[in-house]
Amino acid sequence: MCRLEEKDYEILAAALRVKGRFYSLYKETSIPLATAWRRVQRLLQMGYLTHVDGVIDVGVKGLVALAARGDVHAAVELAKRYKTTREAVEYFVKELCQYVEDISFVPAAELSDFLRLFSIADLYRFKDTPAEELVAKLLLDYCQVCVIETESGKYIFGQGYILASYCKICGEKYELFVKCPLYDKFFSSVKKVFIKSGNGRGNEGN
Known part of the structure; x- marks a missing residue:
C-alpha cells in the first residue's frame, strides 16, 4: 500500500x-x-x-x-x-x-x-467486526459537524438509519449502522428541535 x-x-x-x-x-x-x-x-x-x-x-x-x-x-x-x-x-x-x-x-x-x-456503503464492511467500535469512534471524531449530541449519547444520522453512535442507553458502546427501536421517536424529536431552531432564526430576520 x-x-x-x-x-x-x-x-x-x-x-x-x-x-x-x-x-x-x-x-x-x-x-x-x-x-x-x-x-x-x-x-x-x-x-x-x-x-x-x-x-x-x-x-x-x-x-x-x-x-x-x-x-x-x-x-x-x-x-x-x-x-x-x-x-x-x-x-x-x-x-x-x-x-x-x-x-x-x-x-x-x-x-x-x-x-x-x-464511501458510506464501504463502511458497512466494518459492521460486526473487530474494527466496528474503532471506526464508529473515528467517524464521530472526523465528522464532528454531522454529530448530534444529546444527554443519551452522540449520533450521526443517515437517511432512515444511524450511521454511527455512542449510545448510553444501549450500553455505552460505539456502533455502526445501528438498528435502534427508538430511532423513529428519537429522529422525530431531533427534527422538531431543528425545525423550531430554524424558524426561530427566520423570525429574527423578519
Missing part, C-alpha cells in the same frame, strides 16, 4: 524503537549517514515521520505503513494512541489496503483522515 523502499521501512521501524534526534535514529539503522538524512527528510515531507522540537517520531501514516507489512509493534502503538485493540487496528489496516494502493499522497495526520477513502 506504500511505494516505499526497504530502507524507508528500516528508518520507520527504527524511529518506532527510538524516538529522538536524527543521529540517534541513524545509529539504529544500517544505512549510510547521507542516505539516511535524505530519506528522513523525504519521509518527513510525505508525512510518515513527524519532527517536533528536534525529536523525530513515527506519525500515524508511518505506523499504518508498518502495520500493513505486519509490524506488530506499529499496530500496538496505534492501538495505544486510539485506545482500542491491536485486532481492531489490524483489521482496519487490512481493509484500508484493499482501497488504496499507495497512501504516500494521502494527507493523513490522524487515523480518521483515512475515512475519506471509504
Whole structure:
C-alpha cells in the first residue's frame, strides 16, 4: 500500500524503537549517514515521520505503513494512541489496503483522515467486526459537524438509519449502522428541535 523502499521501512521501524534526534535514529539503522538524512527528510515531507522540537517520531501514516507489512509493534502503538485493540487496528489496516494502493499522497495526520477513502456503503464492511467500535469512534471524531449530541449519547444520522453512535442507553458502546427501536421517536424529536431552531432564526430576520 506504500511505494516505499526497504530502507524507508528500516528508518520507520527504527524511529518506532527510538524516538529522538536524527543521529540517534541513524545509529539504529544500517544505512549510510547521507542516505539516511535524505530519506528522513523525504519521509518527513510525505508525512510518515513527524519532527517536533528536534525529536523525530513515527506519525500515524508511518505506523499504518508498518502495520500493513505486519509490524506488530506499529499496530500496538496505534492501538495505544486510539485506545482500542491491536485486532481492531489490524483489521482496519487490512481493509484500508484493499482501497488504496499507495497512501504516500494521502494527507493523513490522524487515523480518521483515512475515512475519506471509504464511501458510506464501504463502511458497512466494518459492521460486526473487530474494527466496528474503532471506526464508529473515528467517524464521530472526523465528522464532528454531522454529530448530534444529546444527554443519551452522540449520533450521526443517515437517511432512515444511524450511521454511527455512542449510545448510553444501549450500553455505552460505539456502533455502526445501528438498528435502534427508538430511532423513529428519537429522529422525530431531533427534527422538531431543528425545525423550531430554524424558524426561530427566520423570525429574527423578519
